[in-house]
Amino acid sequence: MSLIGNLFFSSIGRKFIMAITGLVLVGFVFGHLVGNLQIFLPPDHINGYAHFLQDLGPALWLVRIVLLVCVALHIWAAVALTLESKAARGPNQYGVHKWLHATWASRAMRWTGVIVFFFILYHLAHFTLGVAGQETFKTQLPEWTMQHDAKELGITLAKKGEVVHDVYSMVFLGFQNPVVSLFYIIATTLLSIHLLHGVESLFQTIGWRNGSWSAFLRKVVTGLCILYFLGNLVIPGAILAGIAKPAEGTAAAKITAGTPVTAPAAHN
Numbered sequence: 001m002s003l004i005g006n007l008f009f010s011s012i013g014r015k016f017i018m019a020i021t022g023l024v025l026v027g028f029v030f031g032h033l034v035g036n037l038q039i040f041l042p043p044d045h046i047n048g049y050a051h052f053l054q055d056l057g058p059a060l061w062l063v064r065i066v067l068l069v070c071v072a073l074h075i076w077a078a079v080a081l082t083l084e085s086k087a088a089r090g091p092n093q094y095g096v097h098k099w100l101h102a103t104w105a106s107r108a109m110r111w112t113g114v115i116v117f118f119f120i121l122y123h124l125a126h127f128t129l130g131v132a133g134q135e136t137f138k139t140q141l142p143e144w145t146m147q148h149d150a151k152e153l154g155i156t157l158a159k160k161g162e163v164v165h166d167v168y169s170m171v172f173l174g175f176q177n178p179v180v181s182l183f184y185i186i187a188t189t190l191l192s193i194h195l196l197h198g199v200e201s202l203f204q205t206i207g208w209r210n211g212s213w214s215a216f217l218r219k220v221v222t223g224l225c226i227l228y229f230l231g232n233l234v235i236p237g238a239i240l241a242g243i244a245k246p247a248e249g250t251a252a253a254k255i256t257a258g259t260p261v262t263a264p265a266a267h268n
Contacts, residue, residue: 003262009018011081011084012083013075014079014080014084014168015081015205016205017073017074017077018074018077018078018081018202018205019201019202019205021070021071021074021077022074022198022199022202023202024066024067024070025067025071026195026198026199026202028067029191029195029228030189030228032233033228035049035232036171036232036235037231039168039172039235039237039239040121040173040244041146042247043147043166043168043250044146044147044148044150044158045152045164046168046171047144047146047149047158047164047166047167047168048146048150048164049150049152049157050159050164050165051150051157051162051164051165052150052155052156052157052158054165056251063263103225135237140175141165141166141170141251142166142251143163143164143165143166143167144163144164144165144166144168144250144259145161145162145163145164146158146159146160146161146162146164147160148160151156154169166250166251168246168250168251168252169246169250169251169252171235172244172246172250172252172256173251173252173255173256174241175193175235175236175240176239176240176256178240179237181236181237181239181240184232184236185232185236185237186235187217188228188229188233189229189233190233191228191232192224192225192226192228192229192232194227195221195224195225195228196221196222199221199225200217200218200221202226203217203221203229232234258260
């Protein structure tokens with residue numbers, strides 16, 4: 001059987017596909033969180049970051065396609081392995097012994113994965129496509145004029161005076177909606193649980209986990225998942241609770257104060 005055949009039609013190959021696609025997706029969700037945490041910095045940061053991504057053009061779509069393929073392959077491999085496992089166990093698939101020895105995180109993998117998948121679709125519709133939960137945005141958000149150069153690692157993301165989308169205000173206004181914030185918190189909690197078992201399994205599949213350091217690996221993975229959970233919790237939590245206030249002069253600040261927004265936002 002060819003290499004491709006082994007990957008798609010053998011248990012080991014499917015586990016490898018799950019591991020590699022999972023690794024890509026883990027890198028994405030942590031990178032996505034770092035980008036979102038810029039909401040606590042002046043608007044130029046997250047607006048410049050978003051502008052840089054949007055300005056990638058075809059390259060951004062290539063990244064999106066790769067991520068979508070990884071999601072599709074990850075789900076397919078998970079379903080195929082689950083069906084294969086059930087078929088192998090036969091009528092004893094609900095054995096008590098196996099259930100008791102499975103961790104709570106591993107038992108929740110299927111349901112957390114399904115719920116997270118639908119959350120991704122909603123999140124894309126809400127913040128990327130702008131076709132869901134947009135009751136807050138009945139007034140079209142004006143664009144943002146960069147007050148300073150936005151740079152990361154020596155790379156200019158957006159220049160002073162450049163007009164960009166006001167992603168800062170969009171995020172702030174979105175998370176002021178209790179339903180949106182609660183849904184986001186629940187979904188990212190489930191994603192954290194999914195990662196808790198998934199990342200550890202990933203290391204085992206690619207042979208980077210052994211008896212000598214498995215306990216240490218579990219602690220590291222648990223710590224990372226807790227940090228990921230807290231990072232995702234603090235964004236909607238701080239905005240919804242009013243702890244984080246929108247920056248003065250932004251569309252978010254004006255709309256929150258009940259001031260009509262009719263001209264491009266400017267930061268004093």
